Amino acid sequence: MKINVMTDILEANDRIATANAETFKKNGNLALNLISSPGAGKTSLLEKTGDALKGKLRLGVIAGDIETMRDSERLQKHKIPAVQLTTGSACHLDANMVASALPHVDLKKTDILVIENVGNLVCPAEFKVGEDFKVVMLSVTEGDEKPLKYPLVFRESSLLLINKIDLLKYTNFNLKEAKANARRVHPELNIIDISCVTGEGIDEWVAWLNSQYQKKFGAKPRA
Amino acid sequence: MAIARNIVDIAVAVAEKEGAIRITRVNVVAGELRAIVPEQLIFGFGLMAESTIASGAYLALEITPVICKCRKCGNEFTIQDYRYICTNCGSQDFDTLSGIELRVKDIEVE
Numbered sequence: 001m002k003i004n005v006m007t008d009i010l011e012a013n014d015r016i017a018t019a020n021a022e023t024f025k026k027n028g029n030l031a032l033n034l035i036s037s038p039g040a041g042k043t044s045l046l047e048k049t050g051d052a053l054k055g056k057l058r059l060g061v062i063a064g065d066i067e068t069m070r071d072s073e074r075l076q077k078h079k080i081p082a083v084q085l086t087t088g089s090a091c092h093l094d095a096n097m098v099a100s101a102l103p104h105v106d107l108k109k110t111d112i113l114v115i116e117n118v119g120n121l122v123c124p125a126e127f128k129v130g131e132d133f134k135v136v137m138l139s140v141t142e143g144d145e146k147p148l149k150y151p152l153v154f155r156e157s158s159l160l161l162i163n164k165i166d167l168l169k170y171t172n173f174n175l176k177e178a179k180a181n182a183r184r185v186h187p188e189l190n191i192i193d194i195s196c197v198t199g200e201g202i203d204e205w206v207a208w209l210n211s212q213y214q215k216k217f218g219a220k221p222r223a
Numbered sequence: 224m225a226i227a228r229n230i231v232d233i234a235v236a237v238a239e240k241e242g243a244i245r246i247t248r249v250n251v252v253a254g255e256l257r258a259i260v261p262e263q264l265i266f267g268f269g270l271m272a273e274s275t276i277a278s279g280a281y282l283a284l285e286i287t288p289v290i291c292k293c294r295k296c297g298n299e300f301t302i303q304d305y306r307y308i309c310t311n312c313g314s315q316d317f318d319t320l321s322g323i324e325l326r327v328k329d330i331e332v333e
Contacts, residue, residue, distance in 0.1 A: 003238070003329060005233065009325045010226075010229065010325060092225075151305045155256065184306055
């Protein structure tokens, strides 16, 4: 006997993601889902961002990692409130994992909540966690063809950060080609070149955060 | 693996509701954009299905192409090689009609 089902495989996840999104809205949080390969510089970016946002917007982080608490320890040194989610064997964060971390985040005292996903360009793109935007990060020590290899994450993201731009001259990474590849899968993608070492592009990234926050809440950042 | 587990959960829930004792086949539709690797998903499904009524069931995957409709000229076209540009007018402004879906279409039970 055949039974018609027509159920979305990610429906259960998406339902929880919607509930998370409502929580973020109610608490005045702009939520970002930050995705990259391992070692692209997600945690370094957050250290820089926390410093650059001081006195403007309050940053909070939920960091996903398969093991260890290293990332949240690094962030706490920069006085960025961070909750570590160790995922065990899972290669991505899902909406339920993020929901379980929310009671440990002081959402009322957070303006920008970055959900730092597990280093991986495949599965994190599939699972919504309640974010306003996905931000994908690529570093110049990776291949410039990555957007074509992992199109979904580049298609789903609103912003691409190209990190380690200070190392460009030491690599055979073709910046123009990388951007063309990214725009081939997502023509309207915003792209910012950054360096977490020299600080290049960090102002532009912070300005982007500011404008998205204001677009969502229509108000000046809370003091 | 999480996707494989969800497929088993959905199939088992539906089958049990219908009073079935065994699932023999699960038909899944996956858009090309999902970049599903069939061998991996089938392997994961087999593992997750063990000791459930879906144990031994055949997982059939139908991969659907990415089809877009241009907002400027109305042209419907299939995205090939991830080239997001209208094949008629060159516009980059269009709606995705299919290719992003990921769902259990139907199941066969005894």
